[in-house]
Amino acid sequence: MVNKIWLALILIGFIFAALKGDINIVTQAAFEGAATGVTVCFGLISVLVFWLGIMRLAEDAGLVKKISKLLGPVVSFLFPDVPKNHPAMGYILSNMSANLLGLGNAATPMGIRAMQQLQELNPDKEIASPAMCTLLALNTASITLIPTTLIAIRLNFNSANPAEIVGSTLLATAVATAAAIVADRWYRRRSIRRKLPPTIPPTLSLKR
Template sequence: MLNLIWLFLIVSSIVVAAINGRMELINQAVFEGAKNGVTVCFGLFSVIAFWMGLMRIAEKAGLLQLLAKALTPIVGWIFPDVPKGHPAIGYILSNISANLLGLGNAATPMGLKAMEELQKLNPDKQAASPAMCTLLAINTASITLIPTTMIAIRMQYGSANSVEIVGTTLVSSFAATFFALLLDRWYRIRSRQLRK
């Protein structure tokens, strides 16, 4: 569906530009957009490499395991359907830890592996399980302590204080995660009531 929306936007902009005789604006936008995309990507490479390196050091030093241990009781409460010691819990903990540190790119593979493991526990293979929906809600809202990608983009565009967004990001991502979990619980209770 998203591909169709993008196709519609691109085709309609070309048609409108052709009708108004402004096709040079399309060419200019295409090349300017490509240039900006490459520039932003190069800026992100350095920051993501830095944080991935720190994450690797934290992993080797055992800090991620400490963070995962601290989160284990919370994850057990959030995912009551997943048995203790199941591989999905490890992937969920890694995913949440990476998201906390603002490493969405590093969190994605762990989230996919967690979904894979949760699918093995899913009795109905054609529909998402409650645990899968909860993981999706957490990933969509995602509490972030250090918004590394946004800091990198702000640095790339010459922000005077690129880290000033940390406080507001923390508050907004905490609120988003809180309400995502609240709605998730409400839907779980509601679906149980409807099944009775």
């Protein structure tokens, strides 16, 4: 689906450029976008390497384990159908801890491993389980204490105060996470109600 969207955007760009009579605009924009992408990537490498190193130091110092312990009761509440000692819980905790520190690149492998473990617990392999949906929602709208990637991008574009977005990012991700949890609880209760057997009205139960 995403490939179709990108293809449609490219075709629309070519069509409008052709109608305007200057097809070179598309070529110029493509090269400028490629150059900007490479520049941004080089700017991100140093910052991401730094924060990944900090993450490793935090992990060796036991900070990640402490965060995981603090998140343990919350994760048990959000994933009631996952056993506490299952490997999926460890990957979920690592994923959430990395997202809290704004290390999306480090959180992605943990999220993939958590999904694989949750798939083993899934009774229907063709449909995502409630736990898998919960993990996807939380991973997409995770509370971020330090938006590392955004700070790196702002640094790369010579922002005067690249860290000024910390407060607004924390507020926005907190609201997004709260909305994701509310929606997840609502859909869980809705699915449970659908699975409940239909009740027999008292008037019908008296009939023979």
